[in-house]
Amino acid sequence: MAIGTISSGQIAKPTCYLNILTPPKRLPTPAGHAEAFTRLRDAGLLPQEHIPTYLVMVRFRNRLVHVYAEVSDAEVYRVLQSDLGDFRAFLADLAQILALEPPTQCCR
DSSP: OOOOOOOGGTTTHHHHHHHHHHHGGGGOOOOHHHHHHHHHHTTSSSGGGGGHHHHHHHHHHHHHHOGGGGGHHHHHHHHOOOOOOHHHHHHHHHHHHHSSSSOOOOOO
C-alpha cells in the first residue's frame, strides 16, 4: 500500500483514521472501532449527530465479522437497500476530515 492512500479494506476500520491524521491532530489509539468514532467526535472532527448512527454501523460490522452465521440474508439485504445513505454520510465526513489535513501515513 502506498503512503497517503486508503485501501478498500480500511473503509470499515475507523481506528485507521486516527492514525492517518497529521501529528498535530494525532489522537490516542482507541481500544476499538466504536471508541474511534467518539474520539474523532471529541476532537471536533465528526458531528455529534452522526455518532449514534456510526455506532450502529460498528455493531452491525462486528456481527458480520464475529457472528456472521447469526446474520440473516434478509437483514443484510435490508441494510444494503435502506442504510447505504449512512455509509455515504460516513464517507463524506471522512472526506471532510482528510480535506483538513492531507494524510501522512496509513495503518494496515
